[in-house]
Amino acid sequence: MSVTDIKDITQNPRNVKKLKAEERRESLTFLGLSMPAVLGILIIVFLPIFWLSSLSFYDAKGALSTENYARIFESALYKRTFVVTSQISITVTVICVLLGYPLCYWLTKMKDRTASILMIFVLVPFWTSILVRTYAWLVLLQRKGIINSSLVSLGIIDEPIQLAHNLTGSIIGMVHIMLPFLILPLYATMRGIDTDLVRAALGLGSTPRKAFWHVFFPMSLPGLFAGIVLVFILSLGFFVTPALLGGGRVQMLAQRIESTITIYSNWGAASALGVVLLLLAFVMIWLMNRVFGLDKLFMR
Amino acid sequence: MDQVGQRKIDGMWLTVVGIAVLFFLILPTLIVIPISFSGASFLEFPPKSFSLRWYEAYFSSPEWMSGTKTSLIAAVITTIIATPLGTLCAYGLHCSTPRVRNTLQILVIMPIVVPVILIAVGVFSLYAKLGLNYTLTGIIIAHTALALPFVIVTVMSGLQNYDFDQELAARSMGASRAVALWTITVPQVKFSIQTGAFLAFITSLDEVVISMMVSGGDNATITRRMFNSMRDHLDPTIAAISTCLIVVSVTALIGVQLIGRRKNIDK
Numbered sequence: 001m002s003v004t005d006i007k008d009i010t011q012n013p014r015n016v017k018k019l020k021a022e023e024r025r026e027s028l029t030f031l032g033l034s035m036p037a038v039l040g041i042l043i044i045v046f047l048p049i050f051w052l053s054s055l056s057f058y059d060a061k062g063a064l065s066t067e068n069y070a071r072i073f074e075s076a077l078y079k080r081t082f083v084v085t086s087q088i089s090i091t092v093t094v095i096c097v098l099l100g101y102p103l104c105y106w107l108t109k110m111k112d113r114t115a116s117i118l119m120i121f122v123l124v125p126f127w128t129s130i131l132v133r134t135y136a137w138l139v140l141l142q143r144k145g146i147i148n149s150s151l152v153s154l155g156i157i158d159e160p161i162q163l164a165h166n167l168t169g170s171i172i173g174m175v176h177i178m179l180p181f182l183i184l185p186l187y188a189t190m191r192g193i194d195t196d197l198v199r200a201a202l203g204l205g206s207t208p209r210k211a212f213w214h215v216f217f218p219m220s221l222p223g224l225f226a227g228i229v230l231v232f233i234l235s236l237g238f239f240v241t242p243a244l245l246g247g248g249r250v251q252m253l254a255q256r257i258e259s260t261i262t263i264y265s266n267w268g269a270a271s272a273l274g275v276v277l278l279l280l281a282f283v284m285i286w287l288m289n290r291v292f293g294l295d296k297l298f299m300r
Numbered sequence: 301m302d303q304v305g306q307r308k309i310d311g312m313w314l315t316v317v318g319i320a321v322l323f324f325l326i327l328p329t330l331i332v333i334p335i336s337f338s339g340a341s342f343l344e345f346p347p348k349s350f351s352l353r354w355y356e357a358y359f360s361s362p363e364w365m366s367g368t369k370t371s372l373i374a375a376v377i378t379t380i381i382a383t384p385l386g387t388l389c390a391y392g393l394h395c396s397t398p399r400v401r402n403t404l405q406i407l408v409i410m411p412i413v414v415p416v417i418l419i420a421v422g423v424f425s426l427y428a429k430l431g432l433n434y435t436l437t438g439i440i441i442a443h444t445a446l447a448l449p450f451v452i453v454t455v456m457s458g459l460q461n462y463d464f465d466q467e468l469a470a471r472s473m474g475a476s477r478a479v480a481l482w483t484i485t486v487p488q489v490k491f492s493i494q495t496g497a498f499l500a501f502i503t504s505l506d507e508v509v510i511s512m513m514v515s516g517g518d519n520a521t522i523t524r525r526m527f528n529s530m531r532d533h534l535d536p537t538i539a540a541i542s543t544c545l546i547v548v549s550v551t552a553l554i555g556v557q558l559i560g561r562r563k564n565i566d567k
Contacts, residue, residue, distance in 0.1 A: 029477075031400065033392030037385045037448050038404055044445035045411045048422030099321045106318030121322040125329040127549050129506040131526050132542040136328040138534055139335060139345055146345055176328060179321075208307050230413070237415020240508050244530050254417040258513075261421060274418050285413050289406065 049278065056272035068272035078256070078273070085253040088167070088242070089235035092174045096231050099175070100182040101224065105216075108190040119187070126180035134241045137173040138164055141245070165247025173245040178235060182227035189223025222291060229288040233281050253277050333546070336539035343534045354540040364541065367522035370436065371505055374521065378443040378504040383497040385444075386451025391481065393452070394459040405456070412449050416509045419446070424513040434516045442514060443504040450503055451496035458492025459485075491559065498556045502549055 009015060059065040072078045107115045125133065140147050141163035148160040163169055193216060201211040239254035246252075251259075253273060260270040331345065339349030358364050389408065393401050411419065423442045424433065432438035462485065470480040486493070511521040522541065529535050 026395075027397060027400070030392040030395045034389040034396070034404060035392075037389035037452060038408060040385070041408055041411060041445050041448055044423060044426070044442060045414065045419050046407075048426040049414070049418050052418075052422050052425060099317075099324070102314055102317040103321040106314045109314075118322060121326045123553075124550065125325045127502060127553055128329050129508075129523070129542070129545050129549070131506070131508055131523055131530070132332060132545055133329055135526075135530055135534075135538050135542055136331045138530065139343060139539075140328060140331065142534065176325070179325060208310065233413055233415075237417055239417050240527070244527070254415060257417055257421060261424075267425075270421065274421065277415055278418060281413065281415055285410065 049274075052267070052271045053275045053278065054271075055267050056275050058268060060268065068268045071269060072272055072276065081251055081253055081256045081273075082276075084251060085236060088171060088174065088250070088252060089232055091171055092178055092235045093228055093232045095171070095175045096179050096182040097224070097228065100179055100186060100227065101220075104183055104187045104190050104220075107187060108193075108195075122180050122183050122187075125176070126184070130177055130240050133176060134173055134244050137169065137176065137241075137245060141169050141172065164245055166249050167246070169245040169247070170242040170250045170252075173241040174235060174238060177238075177241055178231045181230045181234060185226040185230065186220065186223040189226075190220050193219045225291050226288055229284050229291075233284045236280055236284075237277055329546075332539045332542040335536060336543040338536060338539075340536075343536045343539075354536045357537045358540045358544075361537070363525060364522070364537065366518060367520055367525040368541075370439070370515070370519050371522040374436065374439045374443055375501050375504040377440050378447050379497050379501045381440070382444045382447040382451050382500040383493065386448045386496055386500070387455050387486075387493050389448070390452045390455035390459060391485070394456055408449050408452050410449075411446060412453075416446075420510040420513040423510060427514055433514050434519055436519050439511060439515050439519065439521065442510050443507055446507065446510065447500035447503040450499035451493075454496040454499060455489060455492045458489035462488050491556075494556050494559055498552050501552060505545070505548065 010019065056068045057064060057066070059067045072082075107118060110118070139145060142148075143160045143162070145163070147163060148157075151157045152160060163172070197219075198211050198215050201215045202208065206214070237254050238252065239258065242250050242252045243255050243258075246255075254277075257270050257273050257277070260266050260273065334347055335343065335345050336354050337350045337352070338344055338347035339351035339353065340347065393404055393408075396404075419442075423438075427433040427438050432441070466488070467480045467485050470484045471477060475483070506523065507521075508523045508527055511524045512527055515521045515524050526538055526541060529538060
């Protein structure tokens, strides 16, 4: 069959109609295949969240009001929660960048085989339960723990200092949990950078430092940005590690939401906090989707 | 300083930081293993004597065993439900028009980045209406919703590397779509599906926050029991349980990798 024959067949008005109908039927079938999973996620994840969000606009008597939001801005307790949450999230993100970027850069300079073996050091923690790792830090950071006793025997400190059950402990534990989330997208991006460009810069007389900052670093930015946003979002809503390593002294947003519901049964107040957290997360997700593409983040 | 010297110092600095960060990541993860074999009646690290007493404490405790059973059943059933549903969804999205695909794709990936505490509180209130709190069914449904995005994402990335004309070829020779999907496409993206199944299993097994809100009583998961115990004191039994959890995760991960490698050799 020649090309014109096919054109004749597909552009015949009768066939055009049939093909269109067939196309529509096909796309409905595909949509149908996706529906069980999509509906499941909608009903279990999104529906309750939006229903809860609507609760935040009602006061205790059930009348429409912005009372719950007013309280967030007036109450010193909630203000403190927001300040602590952003402080911790920013600190954790900055430390993750400072530790993760050099590691990824170092791995990029290795042979593929060596690098993928060393990546096991990143992947094993990544796939280990958060509870297990938090427990390990509780053990390491306790008063008579190995970190305190080695600091004492090295003469850095005179007596054991409080490392767990406070802000320091929460931050150390969170950095450990979050670091792989920074490393994975960043490393994937760095691996994709054409190192010949750096070599070209060197060949043209650039110093290694200049070549790094003007050629390599800008090309690694999308991955770095994705990692930063990911770590920051996850830190904002993080519950387990600060709850355990903070020992009740550190109250982040997620813990405040949990205690407002389980201890005070104040759904209105909790959902207002939830809406703020959700909005922050959505803004971050939107930003990340613009810069990196949410789908690419998880595809390797 | 000359350039070569500068480069050497930069390189050394990078190596030191790189190795330090790798150790920072791996050591605390593995430290629970020696602790779990400690012979002391209290938590000590490094352990001075070795015994299996904490494993004994774990395996002889009805509470820990009931938690383990709940978690394992939930993880297995979650995997069995989420893997085929997620695979079908990924296939459907892959073949849809770009507009449908992009919209739904963001929707199904979102649960990965939405703060879990919000999902947990939401599910808790939904279950309060349906009477599903503290039931195994409730845990499984919530974990399935949480695991689906991981299956969908991995299978979709597998489908992207798969030459779809193979399926078209099968269909042009008379295979129905279902037959072509099952006999041509599925075997080719088997590795992605297996990885997705592994992720679903681990997601359910390690999940803490939702389990904390919606599981309880006889159906409390192991993670809920661990979390509550860790709030009170440092029980070395947790080290034994943690070691078992690590063994399960690593075994599953190696299993998936080995199957993947064998597939590559076959080629």
